[in-house]
Amino acid sequence: MWQKIFPDRFALLKTFICIFLILSFLVRTVFLFWSFGEIDTSITTIISTFGIGFLFDVGTVSFFALPYSLYLLLMPQKFHGSIVDKSITYFAYNIGLIIFLFSFFAEITFWDEFKNRFNFIAVDYLVYSYEVVKNINESYPIPYLVGLILIAVGLLIFITYKKAAFTKTFKSNTPFKAKLLPFLAVLFIAIISGLFIKNKQAEQFANRYNNELSKAGIYSFFAAFRNNELSFDDFYKTINTDKAFDLVKASYKNEKATFLKPKDHSILRTIQNTDSVAKPIKPNIIFICIESLSGKYLNTLGGDYNITTTLDSLASNSIFFTNLYATGTRTVRGMEAITLSIPPTQGRSIVKRTDNIGLFTIGEVFKNMGYSRNFFYGGDGYFDNMNTYFGGNGFNIVDRGRGFLLDKEIKTTRTNIEDDEVTFENAWGVCDEDIYRKVIKEADMAHENNKPFFDFVMTTSNHKPYTYPEGSIDIPSGTSRQGAIKYTDYAIAQFLKIAKTRPWFKNTVLVIMSDHCASSAGRGELDINNYHIPAMICNLQDTAPQKINKLCSQIDMFPTVFSLLNWDYTSNLFGKNIFSMKQEDERAFIGNYRKLGLLKGNRVMVLGDQKKFNFYEWNSTNNNLTLIPTDKNYLDTTIAFYQAANYLYAHNGLKTQQ
Incomplete structure (x- = not known):
C-alpha cells in the first residue's frame, strides 16, 4: 500500500513527512513531561491529545509537501536525477529541515515563556524582530543552538542517504499516472486542513494544557496570523x-x-x-x-x-x-x-x-x-x-x-x-x-x-x-x-x-x-x-x-x-x-x-x-x-x-x- 501511495519518485517526500511527524511527536512529548503536573494525564485523554495532535501534524506537513509533490508530478520522467532535479531537491529538502528544526526550537523557547503553542503574541513578535532576536541571543546560547540545528540537519540528511531516499527519488522511472495518486492525496489533505479545519478545533479538553499539546506549532502560528483581530459581535x-x-x-x-x-x-x-x-x-x-x-x-x-x-x-x-x-x-x-x-x-x-x-x-x-x-x-x-x-x-x-x-x-x-x-x-x-x-x-x-x-x-x-x-x-x-x-x-x-x-x-x-x-x-x-x-x-x-x-x-x-x-x-x-x-x-x-x-x-x-x-x-x-x-x-x-x-x-x- 505504501508503495502505491508513495512510489519511488516520492521516496524522499515520504521521508520528509515521516521526519516531521516524528519530530513533532517528540516536541509534544517534551511539553507533556515539562508540564506534567498541570496536564490531565488520564490514558484516554492523553491518547486523544496525541491523536488530535497527529491529525494537525499531518495537516501541517501537507502544506509543506504540496509544492514539492506538485514539482514531482510535473517534472518529466526523462529529467529524473538531472542536475536541475538534484539542485532543486537538495535545496528544498535542506530548507525544509532547517525550517522544521528552527520552528521546533522556537516553540520550546515560546513554551518556556508562555506555556502556549505559537499564538497571537508570536505573530506580534515578528514585527519587533530586533528586540526579540536580541533577547533570544541574551537568554539562550545561540551559537551552540545553531550548531546543534546544523548538526541535526546533517544527521537527518545522513539518515536519509542511508534509507536510499535520494537514490530512489533520482533513479525512479515512476510514470505520470503513478505520481498522480500521491499528489492528489497531499492536495486533498492540504485543502481539507486549510479550508475546513480551524486551530480552535484542537481545543477539545477542559484542561488548557491538553488543548495546547494537541495543537501543531506551525499551524497555530499561521492561524494566529490570519486571525489576529477578533470582532466582538461576530x-x-x-x-x-x-x-x-x-x-x-x-x-x-x-x-x-x-x-x-x-x-x-x-x-x-x-x-x-x-x-x-x-x-x-x-x-x-x-x-x-x-x-x-x-x-x-x-x-x-x-x-x-x-x-x-x-x-x-x-x-x-x-x-x-x-x-x-x-x-x-x-x-x-x-x-x-x-x-x-x-x-x-x-x-x-x-x-x-x-x-x-x-x-x-x-x-x-x-x-x-x-x-x-x-x-x-x-x-x-x-x-x-x-x-x-x-x-x-x-x-x-x-x-x-x-x-x-x-x-x-x-x-x-x-x-x-x-x-x-x-x-x-x-x-x-x-x-x-x-x-x-x-x-x-x-x-x-x-x-x-x-x-x-x-x-x-x-x-x-x-x-x-x-x-x-x-x-x-x-x-x-x-x-x-x-x-x-x-x-x-x-x-x-x-x-x-x-x-x-x-x-x-x-x-x-x-x-x-x-x-x-x-x-x-x-x-x-x-x-x-x-x-x-x-x-x-x-x-x-x-x-x-x-x-x-x-x-x-x-x-x-x-x-x-x-x-x-x-x-x-x-x-x-x-x-x-x-x-x-x-x-x-x-x-x-x-x-x-x-x-x-x-x-x-x-x-x-x-x-x-x-x-x-x-x-x-x-x-x-x-x-x-x-x-x-x-x-x-x-x-x-x-x-x-x-x-x-x-x-x-x-x-x-x-x-x-x-
Missing part, C-alpha cells in the same frame, strides 16, 4: 446594546457621578470628589509600572522568597491594595488597563490597534488639572507601538530610541536616553537604575518650571534574560527571575534614596503597580492566581498607611488616586474609586486575547469566542475552577462591560472629542 455572545449600557451605568450608582449623555451609548460623566472639607491638591505623580511582578513574590502578599525588601517596606507604609488583579498577560494590556481604565478588549490591546490616538486616557484628567505628562521607557518605544500610543495621546516620550520616527500627525516631544546616561543595557533596554536616574533628571527640570508632572515609568529589568549590573545584588546577573526581581527591588531603593534628596519629593506621590504577572498559563481557561499583582500608593501626605482588601482591578487605580487628590473631573473611564466600592461593587476584569472574565467574590464568568461562556466557582486555595450552573444576571453583566468597551472603541466613544 465571535462573542452579545445582548441588546441599550441593556448593556444600562447595566454598566447602573454599576456606578454608589459614586458621585452625573452622566453627561444619559440617553446615549456613553459612560461620559462628571465625578465629584470635593466638598466643603476636602479641597483638591496637586502633587507630582510618578507611576512606576513594574515589568512582570507577580504578587506571590512579595512577602507582604504571602510569599517567602525574601527578595522584595524595599517593596515590602513600602507596602507597610502606604495605601496597599492586597486584592488587586491585572487585566491581562502582556505589558500593552496593562498599559491599556491603566491609561484607558477599560476592561481588556478581545484580540490585541488597543495600544497596538489602529485609530488609537486622541483617546480619553488618564492623561486627559492630568492635562485638565494643569500637569505635564511624560512616558519613560528604557528601550525603544517603537516596540509594541508604545510611542505612537502615548505620543498620540498627549504624553511626551523619553526612551532609548534607535531612530524610528513618530507618525507625523503626532505632536509631542521625544527625549532620548543618551549613551553617557547608560551604565547597563540588554535587549529590552537600559537597566532600572538608569531609567530612574533619567526620571529624576527630568523631574529636576520640571520642578524648576514650577509645573506639576505626571510620569508613567515602564521598567524592563524583570524580563528574560534577567540581566542587570553585576555586583548590585548577591544573585549573579542572568541566572534567574528571582535575581531580576531582587534587582528590581534594589533599583527602587536606589531611586528613593536619590529622590528623597530632591526638593520636589515631599510633594510627589508614588504609585507602584505591576503590568502583569510573571506567568499566566494554567490548567483552566483563566488562571486567576496568575493575575494577582501588587499595587500601592506611597508618600501621599497626611494619609495613614492602610491595607485595602477589596477585590479590585488595574482599571481602578487612577480613579482611586483622583479621589484621594479630591479632584472633580470629567471621566470616560470604566474604573471606580476603590474606597467608594461597597461589597457588591467589588470585581476584577481578567482576560487574555480570547478569554474575557469577570471575577466577583469566588465566582468567575468567562466569555469565549464562538459565543461560548462558562461559569465557575473559584477555590483560591488550590486555584481550581469548578463549573457551576450559569447565573443569567451575572452573564448579562459580564457581557455588558465587554460589549460596551468594544462598542465605545468601535464607534469612537473613547475619543476625547465626542
